[in-house]
Amino acid sequence: MLAPVSITGIGKCVPEKVVTNDDLAQIVETSDEWISKRTGIRSRHVAVEENATGLAICAVKDALAMSGEQPENVGVIVACTITGDDLSPSLASRVQRALEIPVCAAMDVSAGCTGFVYALVTAASLMDTLNKDVAIVVASEIMTKYCDWTDRATCVLFGDGAGAVVLKRSEVAHLLHPILSATPDVDDVIVVKKENRDTPFTGVIESPRESIRMKGADVFTYAAAVMETTLTELRERCGDQPYNKVVPHQANEKIIDFAVRTMKLSRDNFFVDIANYANTSSASIPIALCDALESGWLNAGDRVAIVGFGSGLTSGGAVIDWTIQNKKENK
Amino acid sequence: MQEKIITSLMNQLDLDRDAITMESRFVEDFSMDSLDMVEMLINLEKETGIKVPVEEVGDIHTVGELIKHLEGKQQ
Numbered sequence: 001m002l003a004p005v006s007i008t009g010i011g012k013c014v015p016e017k018v019v020t021n022d023d024l025a026q027i028v029e030t031s032d033e034w035i036s037k038r039t040g041i042r043s044r045h046v047a048v049e050e051n052a053t054g055l056a057i058c059a060v061k062d063a064l065a066m067s068g069e070q071p072e073n074v075g076v077i078v079a080c081t082i083t084g085d086d087l088s089p090s091l092a093s094r095v096q097r098a099l100e101i102p103v104c105a106a107m108d109v110s111a112g113c114t115g116f117v118y119a120l121v122t123a124a125s126l127m128d129t130l131n132k133d134v135a136i137v138v139a140s141e142i143m144t145k146y147c148d149w150t151d152r153a154t155c156v157l158f159g160d161g162a163g164a165v166v167l168k169r170s171e172v173a174h175l176l177h178p179i180l181s182a183t184p185d186v187d188d189v190i191v192v193k194k195e196n197r198d199t200p201f202t203g204v205i206e207s208p209r210e211s212i213r214m215k216g217a218d219v220f221t222y223a224a225a226v227m228e229t230t231l232t233e234l235r236e237r238c239g240d241q242p243y244n245k246v247v248p249h250q251a252n253e254k255i256i257d258f259a260v261r262t263m264k265l266s267r268d269n270f271f272v273d274i275a276n277y278a279n280t281s282s283a284s285i286p287i288a289l290c291d292a293l294e295s296g297w298l299n300a301g302d303r304v305a306i307v308g309f310g311s312g313l314t315s316g317g318a319v320i321d322w323t324i325q326n327k328k329e330n331k
Numbered sequence: 332m333q334e335k336i337i338t339s340l341m342n343q344l345d346l347d348r349d350a351i352t353m354e355s356r357f358v359e360d361f362s363m364d365s366l367d368m369v370e371m372l373i374n375l376e377k378e379t380g381i382k383v384p385v386e387e388v389g390d391i392h393t394v395g396e397l398i399k400h401l402e403g404k405q406q
Contacts (some may be wrong), residue, residue, distance in 0.1 A: 221369055
């Protein structure tokens with residue numbers, strides 16, 4: 001069961017270096033026209049000096065500052081990443097240390113690009129189970145370290161970044177209708193293999209550097225199906241108070257356009273910022289929520305559906321009754 | 332079958348009816364890429380109930396060829 005919570009703060013952090021499609025055309029055989037027409041992507045942020053931990057801490061500090069919450073009040077930290085800096089400790093534990101929180105529950109979840117939805121639901125569930133009043137949910141990804149930079153079909157698709165939210169127990173529930181799902185990926189549609197290491201008992205293991213491998217047509221088919229089923233289920237669960245906005249995982253503009261047509265909604269109902277970030281995996285939804293608020297597109301009183309899909313094959317969604325006023329509205 | 336396919340293409344690509352002929356080529360005339368083709372097959376499966384794996388359309392280049400292929404599968 002989810003604790004009744006509202007999102008009281010949000011933050012994002014992206015690497016300083018911006019790589020445009022034209023820049024990529026210097027590395028692999030591609031062009032701005034080819035990439036933007038097929039994906040909607042124009043540029044992406046790429047980590048040079050930054051790492052997943054640093055981006056996460058930066059995003060969390062911004063989210064906490066917006067919420068006005070003191071770090072010592074945080075009872076739960078749930079981080080999600082598939083590209084964390086350490087096998088152990090968890091990214092959540094790294095964030096806890098950086099914020100100097102003496103004691104709290106801290107853990108990571110891994111659900112591919114759906115990670116933020118899983119982490120959000122997990123955090124609100126833990127707040128209920130552990131009777132905590134404040135939680136941090138943070139997603140941070142350095143996808144570009146796992147790209148095959150000779151494969152023009154995949155390396156153009158990804159970017160790096162982090163996004164975080166602060167959840168606070170509230171009298172009325174503002175995080176509603178959680179959906180978490182997974183379908184076995186029997187065809188290895190999206191895979192990022194980990195390096196294999198030898199031990200004295202295994203003999204020498206040849207373990208080449210592994211990169212993101214995707215079967216584009218299969219990913220599109222899966223994504224299109226779960227976008228439709230998840231948004232439809234959320235619509236049904238909302239009853240006579242439907243969501244008026246959608247912040248989807250930013251993987252490919254064509255997938256979002258498909259959902260727009262399928263759900264018979266206006267494109268204006270969907271927030272799309274993939275042009276500036278590419279696919280930042282689990283970080284894409286909180287980064288998009290952050291940009292949606294900063295741009296004035298999202299405001300207190302909106303009922304927003306979030307929907308994600310990713311390796312696993314995972315999918316998920318939820319409805320958020322947004323309570324943070326945007327600054328444009330305040331002016 | 333023919334009308335279902337044409338209507339589906341009109342909706343997906345925001346085309347007028349007159350813009351679609353049996354000789355229309357997906358890539359050259361409609362600028363469709365591989366993901367557009369996948370979306371088309373998803374839409375057609377919804378409309379007709381006929382599932383066409385993307386591998387099957389590698390040699391299909393025109394609207395007429397697609398209609399023929401789907402009619403063949405229907406029988």
